[in-house]
Ligand SMILES: NC(=O)C1=CN([C@@H]2O[C@H](COP(=O)(O)OP(=O)(O)OC[C@H]3O[C@@H](n4cnc5c(N)ncnc54)[C@H](OP(=O)(O)O)[C@@H]3O)[C@@H](O)[C@H]2O)C=CC1
């Protein structure tokens with residue numbers, strides 16, 4: 682298959698390498714347009730280097746947006762302006778957080794398959810054309826709008842190339858679940874400059890519970906099936922399982938980069954305001970991070 686990936690960063694290069702290794706043609710798009718064919722390297726989990734080649738951009742059969750959440754809409758705008766995409770070509774959004782799908786859905790033709798995806802793989806950029814595969818994890822996918830004609834072939838493509846991939850009829854459920862966990866772990870670790878595991882300490886338990894309770898009330902009002910005690914336990918499990926990790930938001934803050942907080946806690950706050958619900962703990966957290 683001919684796959685165009687917009688966003689040649691850590692996750693874009695990881696998925697690109699895995700698609701290419703499975704025999705597919707991968708081309709990249711950047712903020713300024715098509716990226717010429719080049720050699721890339723993936724540092725695999727066993728330490729060995731996999732060299733692979735991207736192609737020049739041709740008419741794609743699938744488009745995957747692998748930018749940060751705050752870059753996704755502009756990536757789609759650039760593609761629609763510069764490429765003659767068929768309205769049948771599926772567009773897959775693969776970023777953390779939620780929000781850009783609403784604006785992007787409105788920009789695409791009604792029949793264009795818009796697929797949302799969430800990745801629990803880990804990738805780290807080592808050089809402009811080299812990434813390290815830092816963690817294995819599932820990819821969740823599902824159709825948000827448009828024709829479902831390619832659902833099965835897209836799932837087969839992901840399962841054959843990436844491995845652990847799951848199709849969801851209600852894709853917003855797994856995306857919300859990841860957002861809820863990120864909405865607690867990421868800003869706390871970024872605010873206090875601590876590893877994920879440190880959130881399991883006694884001093885965080887009250888704040889964790891309050892954040893989980895608020896987030897669940899908003900999620901439930903958005904028809905997401907989750908209980909505060911379940912989320913609290915999941916947050917502790919993820920924090921313990923990734924104890925030595927520095928969350929992506931902590932890494933962004935430390936490096937002086939923009940964070941995705943507007944698409945994680947910011948999305949929750951937006952939903953709360955729409956529904957007339959209070960969320961003081963999440964608002965305080967956003968303010969603490971934005972002011973720091
Ligand atoms: N890295 C990881 O382990 C994981 C990441 N994720 C999520 O995946 C998403 C991508 O993360 P990650 O790959 O780490 O981020 P990166 O910053 O490494 O990659 C984003 C890429 O998009 C490029 N880009 C920026 N603007 C545009 C644009 N308008 N059009 C096309 N390309 C553009 C960037 O180019 P430039 O560098 O020139 O700005 C960069 O190459 C995020 O939402 C992240 O939270 C999810 C799970 C794990």
Ligand SMILES: CC(C)(CO)C(=O)C(=O)O
Pocket residue numbers: 863866867877919923926927928929930
């Ligand atoms: C699960 C967690 C918190 C792992 O670090 C993550 O997804 C992130 O850092 O963005």
